[in-house]
Amino acid sequence: MKRIGILTSGGDAPGMNACIRAAVRTALAHDLAVVGIRRGYAGLVTGDAVPLDRGAIRNIIHLGGTVLETSRNPDFYTEEGRRRAAEAIDRMGLDGIVLIGGEGTFHGASLLAAENDTAALVGVPGSIDNDVYGTDYCIGFDTAANCAVQAIDRIRDTARSHERLFFIEVMGRTAGFLALESGIAGGAEELVIPEEDLSIARISERIGAGFTIGKKSAIVVVAEGKTPGISFEIAKEVSERLDFDSRVVVLGHLQRGGPPTLRDRVLGSLLGAAAVEALLEGRSGCMVGEVGGDLACTPLEETWQKKKPLNENLRRIFLFLSE
């Protein structure tokens, strides 16, 4: 292992820069040459790389987004696109690559490795969705969840003052991690998550029951799932059933930006260093994560084939904490 590349792919996540910085510093400490591949798989397919020296990663630990930039790249869904990436990896002379991204990124990486004789690939989970199997938390989740809680707190002030029902939509394409944790921390009255069938009757019943015991306002946290904007429809139907005024707030990409929290900087630093150490140990085709406080290496295929479950204890207590 002499020369490695680092890329960020999929949605940007606060803490990715801390991870890039840690990976570069760990590599330099072991006399590895490092390049940054720009714009995720878009840059991997074309071989768009820049040298990463100490100067390039100075003063970035506190920045949201990713200094390497990222993309959702259509070419990588095709075998031809992944073959072009393997050729570019050869041209760039890379022995290993650290890939920071979510489950889609690791799906693509698994295919790249299965179809081509290419560099060693080690993943680092970075996604505000937190939906990657093989790690308790992904880089970016904590910052995004804190952003959602702050929004819920602000909305609660106005909901209480106007005696209104609010639907607050958070991100989470395949999973309800953001909704569940921000819902618990923000004291939400009800949750809508992709892990459960949507039931307007159940939402209305639970909100209505709260009103009968004296609540005058309520907050429902909705995970966007596969239909961003779905809260408008849900709000209309629940409002009509309860004959109660409601408003909708979609947090959207606000949740992806901003300075990373302490947790995301520490996790990013830990996993960035662990990824380079894994490459130095000769590992490939795996993702480094943190499980139960320990570092863990999970085969790349498992990270997207296996479904990471929500915390069952949080789901269980939500039922009575929200009453």
Ligand SMILES: Nc1ncnc2c1ncn2[C@@H]1O[C@H](COP(=O)(O)OP(=O)(O)OP(=O)(O)O)[C@@H](O)[C@H]1O
């Ligand atoms: N099934 C797949 N086959 C090949 N490549 C894929 C596949 N899924 C995703 N990719 C590649 O990985 C990129 C990133 O995936 P995706 O857009 O799903 O984000 P992600 O890594 O899951 O991050 P996030 O959780 O933030 O959305 C895609 O744009 C595409 O280039």
Ligand SMILES: O=P(O)(O)OC[C@H]1O[C@](O)(CO)[C@@H](O)[C@@H]1O
């Ligand atoms: O606009 P984009 O970049 O496609 O991002 C939207 C998606 O990315 C995520 O935020 C994850 O980063 C999902 O929750 C969401 O569906």
